[in-house]
Amino acid sequence: MISFFLDILFPPTCAGCRIHKGSPVCRQCERAITTARMLENRCPVCDHRLVETACEFCAIQPLALQQIFSLGAYEAELYNIIMAFKFHGQKRLAAYLGRLMADILCSECRTHPDCILFPPMQKDRLRERGYNTAELLAHTIGGAAHIPVWDIFGRSRIAPPQRTLGRAERITNVRQLFILRKDILSLQEKHVVIADDVTTTGSTLNALAQECLNAGAASVTGITAAYPAAKPIHILYSQRS
Numbered sequence: 001m002i003s004f005f006l007d008i009l010f011p012p013t014c015a016g017c018r019i020h021k022g023s024p025v026c027r028q029c030e031r032a033i034t035t036a037r038m039l040e041n042r043c044p045v046c047d048h049r050l051v052e053t054a055c056e057f058c059a060i061q062p063l064a065l066q067q068i069f070s071l072g073a074y075e076a077e078l079y080n081i082i083m084a085f086k087f088h089g090q091k092r093l094a095a096y097l098g099r100l101m102a103d104i105l106c107s108e109c110r111t112h113p114d115c116i117l118f119p120p121m122q123k124d125r126l127r128e129r130g131y132n133t134a135e136l137l138a139h140t141i142g143g144a145a146h147i148p149v150w151d152i153f154g155r156s157r158i159a160p161p162q163r164t165l166g167r168a169e170r171i172t173n174v175r176q177l178f179i180l181r182k183d184i185l186s187l188q189e190k191h192v193v194i195a196d197d198v199t200t201t202g203s204t205l206n207a208l209a210q211e212c213l214n215a216g217a218a219s220v221t222g223i224t225a226a227y228p229a230a231k232p233i234h235i236l237y238s239q240r241s
């Protein structure tokens with residue numbers, strides 16, 4: 001309620017273009033994101049933009065996931081929105097991104113998911129940021145698509161953030177990092193969705209998916225806000241943490 005009145009007094013500026021005022025993301029930016037996704041020639045497995053006929057992303061690492069969906073490449077308006085959400089405290093952008101992600105999941109996922117999971121954050125980083133972006137996205141998607149969100153992953157050790165590492169190190173870094181809690185709801189025969197903000201090499205999603213499959217899940221699908229672009233453009237925000 002307080003934020004409603006604050007928005008009237010101080011209209012928010014669009015996180016995508018930093019020009020238009022009145023909503024966290026303006027119509028032009030939303031249209032740019034959804035249109036880019038429709039026009040792109042995308043890999044049917046990982047949703048990355050295809051430059052050649054074969055997908056470079058899938059060629060590097062076989063996926064434990066059945067499919068990954070993304071809103072688009074981590075560039076332009078989408079880059080700015082995710083940066084504001086992840087590193088500049090604009091927590092409410094979860095509602096905006098999660099709604100678009102839920103639309104994709106509902107219209108394109110082949111099986112109706114039984115639950116949505118998310119990667120757990122390391123406690124010190126959670127304290128620093130104040131919220132787990134993947135968890136917020138999972139709850140928005142779950143609410144919009146009527147899928148329960150299960151908080152069942154823990155971490156087995158302290159590990160450096162994936163974005164600070166190279167491709168080969170990322171795979172080693174997440175090996176046996178995620179553990180399913182002992183008191184978990186059974187994943188047996190479940191169609192599982194894992195939500196995350198940005199997938200870079202797919203190592204985190206793959207490690208989580210493998211745990212689900214080991215626990216008897218029937219399938220694992222990934223849903224992320226963005227996949228990496230070769231060169232992000234129109235950068236407005238710097239990466240703080």
Ligand SMILES: [Zn+2]
Nearest residue numbers: 014017026029
């Ligand atoms: Zn805008």
Ligand SMILES: [Zn+2]
Nearest residue numbers: 043046055058
């Ligand atoms: Zn692919």
